[in-house]
Amino acid sequence: MQLLKYELLKIFQQKSLYVIFLFLLVFATLIADFPNVDLLKKDVYHRWEGPLTTEKVQQAEKNYQVLSKGFNLENTAFTLTDLSKLGMYEEIAVLHSTESANEKQISNIKNEHHYNSELQINMLQKVDHLNYVYNYRGPQQMIDFISFLSFLITGVMLLIGLSSIFSREYSSGVDHYILSTKKGRKALVWAKLGAALLYTLSVVSTLELYNFFITIIRIGNEGWKAPIQILFDYHRSPYAFNLLEYHLIQIGLHLLAAFGFALLILLISSVNKHALMSFFISAGIFAFPYIREFTQVQWLKTLLSFSFPYVMKVKPLFVDFQTVNVYDYPVLLPIMAGIIMLISSVIFILMIFKVMEHKQVTT
Template identity: 35%
Template sequence: MRSLLKFELYKIFSQKSIWITLIIIFLGLSAITLSSTSTSYGDSVEDTVAAWDKLEGDLSEERISKLKDELNKMDVENLSSPKEKAYGNTISNILFEDFEYSNFKERKAALEQEIQSLNNSNGTNYEELELKLSMLEKVDLNTTMFNLGPTNIIDNLETFFVIFTALLLIIGLSSVFSKETGTGMNQIILSSTHGRKKVTSAKLLAAVIYVLFIVGIQIIYNVGINTLLYTGQGWDSPLQKIMRFNESPYAFNLLEYFSTQMILHTLFSIGFAILIILISSLSKTSVQSIIISSIIFVIPLILYGFSITNFENYIRYGYIYLMTVDHFFVSFKTYNIFGTIILEPYVVTIVFVLVTVIFALLLYPIQKKRQVS
């Protein structure tokens, strides 16, 4: 088995197209990243970090009031030095965080009121709201710190890496079975002792290792370049400090969220890899396999792009959105499974794992019954 696995890995990794794609991706990404090494206000990272070193801390009323006074005294339009501009923009940022913090407290208070109005009923809605409140109570937005590095790292999955992972998976795995049909190697493989069961296991395992490799190098690159450019500060920040997560009930700090995001991204990518292999086993050529896999991946995006709302509830479970992960953590969504309220990420993960296992198991009877005509 180990020997078969070694050969399956060799077959995947010896494809030049993978390495060419990887080089293009990382060169392109580096060019984009290095051309915009500044904050969203256009301040230099060095000046911004210096400002945050002075200003990070809690969001108490007293401190916010002081910061407002300080900002009022500044002639923001006519700040001369970049350091002063960075300092002023950082204060603005903190004041915005405080605004978001107030909104958060208001939403929480409204939720408490709603729960009270339901008056301890035993309905599903009540249980849901109770769960949401208990989660929000663990969220602490009372601190502020520089977190541009971790924020970029987390954002990059949605912006770039989901597409890159999918692209590399489709290029690398579409030919796993179909190439053998195309070259005629399947005649020799399928008539050999381990050419049906063990070789299928070896191909599946090789695909998993390939996924780990792709995700691994993306993490190394993503964390490496962003830490280098934006320092490694800010991993303790709550997830809600990233704008699109401001209503998230999940009490993660950025490090916890990034770990969760990467684990789920890897898991969903493995699922997509197995789907590609299944398609490859049913395709006569690698091109056919590439086209079908690509269509399955981008269809939710196309439907979303054309605002075909009939499918809105299903689109979010397409591979592209699953692999992005973030969609399941930006808001509070639950499922009622036999009377038990379960958070969406748990349900999605369990269902997805089951579907993936079924896809993987399907390969065995397909290979066992495969005929060469």
């Protein structure tokens, strides 16, 4: 326990962590802080909240046609309130069309005979509550924060905090003393693993608390019962989750992938004597999967979907129906991603112990 405390102290004593973390939070607040627009949207949503009736859909369509005629960026008479109303009318139209599209999609899938057709139909049939208008701006902001900013801040903080966790021992020569016995070596590895995972948990937890309180202050906390299909990016999602259920799953997968990436950083640090080299190698591995956005090779895109940054974003796993064919059995992409993160973490831990065992033999 003392060794664990010592390793935690070494991580949290890095002053650069606090400076960079504060800078990233300020940056996140500045680029996401549009309080006037959010408050206007909240007021507009309250006027339209409730069951999505035919009359409400027709009225929204009529209002949209009238208001959109005056939409012009150079038109000074067109206010932020008008812009918020346009967005509200568009979302009502999307929500209404999503329910119809869902029924049509089920009908089309029944005519197909893919290995995953039955699973997709069962999931789509469970999607409900698409006939209700919610004020969901708060939950939307919290969900978007993880897929847009939190995964990036978490990655940066893990790189800065953990890249030197083993390397500093090598550069200072302390490893010759600590790894002199089998018991000391194992105790050291377990302490560093525990410290790294606790540090990762603290980063993710702090970001989630920041996310929660900044959203409460700016927008409010209403609308968690709305289905995820109410969000534009998720309107094709077959998952029958409300926003609260999805956000909890989102945090879980984000944290699991962050744990996996933290262990990978430790593995790289364990074989590298230079902290700066460990940092750049780990950063390269974190950044490399973004070639997914530029490649048209489908198998590569699928493979990169299971990379640490994409699983930490979570969103790419849930926006559509995606499965992996395992002996003609469909495994949902989020489930497969979670399994891969767990297996990867175990492999990294075993490899770290193996590396440290080898180093003790050669010293």
